[in-house]
Amino acid sequence: MQLGAMQVDAISDGTFTVRPEYFGAEGDARREFFARDGFGWLPIGCFLIRTGERTILVDAGMGPDQDELAHGMVLVGGQLFVGLGALGIGAEDITDVVITHFHTDHVGWLFDLAAEPVFPNAIIWYGAADWDYFVNGPGDIRPHIRDGFLAQASRQHPLTHDATVTPGVTAVLTPGHTPGHLCVSLESGPDRLLLLGDAITCPIQLVEPTWHSYGDVDPTTAEQTRQRLRAELETTPGVGAHFPALSAGQLLLPDQWLPRTGK
Numbered sequence: 298m299q300l301g302a303m304q305v306d307a308i309s310d311g312t313f314t315v316r317p318e319y320f321g322a323e324g325d326a327r328r329e330f331f332a333r334d335g336f337g338w339l340p341i342g343c344f345l346i347r348t349g350e351r352t353i354l355v356d357a358g359m360g361p362d363q364d365e366l367a368h369g370m371v372l373v374g375g376q377l378f379v380g381l382g383a384l385g386i387g388a389e390d391i392t393d394v395v396i397t398h399f400h401t402d403h404v405g406w407l408f409d410l411a412a413e414p415v416f417p418n419a420i421i422w423y424g425a426a427d428w429d430y431f432v433n434g435p436g437d438i439r440p441h442i443r444d445g446f447l448a449q450a451s452r453q454h455p456l457t458h459d460a461t462v463t464p465g466v467t468a469v470l471t472p473g474h475t476p477g478h479l480c481v482s483l484e485s486g487p488d489r490l491l492l493l494g495d496a497i498t499c500p501i502q503l504v505e506p507t508w509h510s511y512g513d514v515d516p517t518t519a520e521q522t523r524q525r526l527r528a529e530l531e532t533t534p535g536v537g538a539h540f541p542a543l544s545a546g547q548l549l550l551p552d553q554w555l556p557r558t559g560k
């Protein structure tokens with residue numbers, strides 16, 4: 298997608314198979330979404346933003362790794378560099394990595410198994426409250442990722458307030474799914490796009506208001522954040538890290554999701 302002077306590319310690192318239990322869905326609601334033996338197949342999304350001056354990766358995928366959740370749900374990563382390579386981008390080209398939150402499927406490519414940075418020239422941006430919850434607290438995190446965060450602290454930019462990464466790219470704190478979750482607001486001329494991370498996992502949540510997310514650390518705050526973003530999506534297109542096909546869309550009233558194709 299071309300957003301004014303910015304080029305925005307969606308890259309999937311892999312696959313996330315999701316069941317109705319992820320959303321707390323009741324009965325047979327939206328059965329068509331779980332059409333493959335009761336699973337919906339979602340991407341593990343990352344977004345590359347090129348402004349001319351900076352090359353920014355939003356989220357670092359699952360990495361060459363996999364994870365099993367309850368109810369047989371599975372995350373399998375490993376494809377990010379296939380997508381980056383297709384765009385002519387190598388690890389050393391990335392100037393910034395903005396992490397929406399510290400769940401395993403968003404930090405996987407930050408550090409290798411020796412806890413060394415995969416993106417050698419990048420500054421890493423994230424919500425400071427996620428460091429407290431995942432690196433120092435009870436949150437689940439791979440040991441080499443924790444060690445990388447601890448060893449490479451001077452190359453990181455923990456945020457306690459909304460912050461400008463570079464003009465037109467703003468990290469906006471949106472807590473609830475995790476304590477330090479952030480979204481990325483892109484703006485270039487009249488064009489805007491919201492990168493929602495996992496604050497909204499799937500657009501169906503916008504039309505099924507009782508659907509929460511399995512991984513919400515603070516469900517009440519997560520729901521307040523979803524409502525706030527839902528209102529923004531009435532005027533601004535957005536895309537989450539697990540939206541089908543990683544395609545952006547906009548909420549039309551009443552309760553209708555309109556996918557937008559890139560221009």
Ligand SMILES: [Zn+2]
Pocket residue numbers: 400402403495538539
């Ligand atoms: Zn996720």
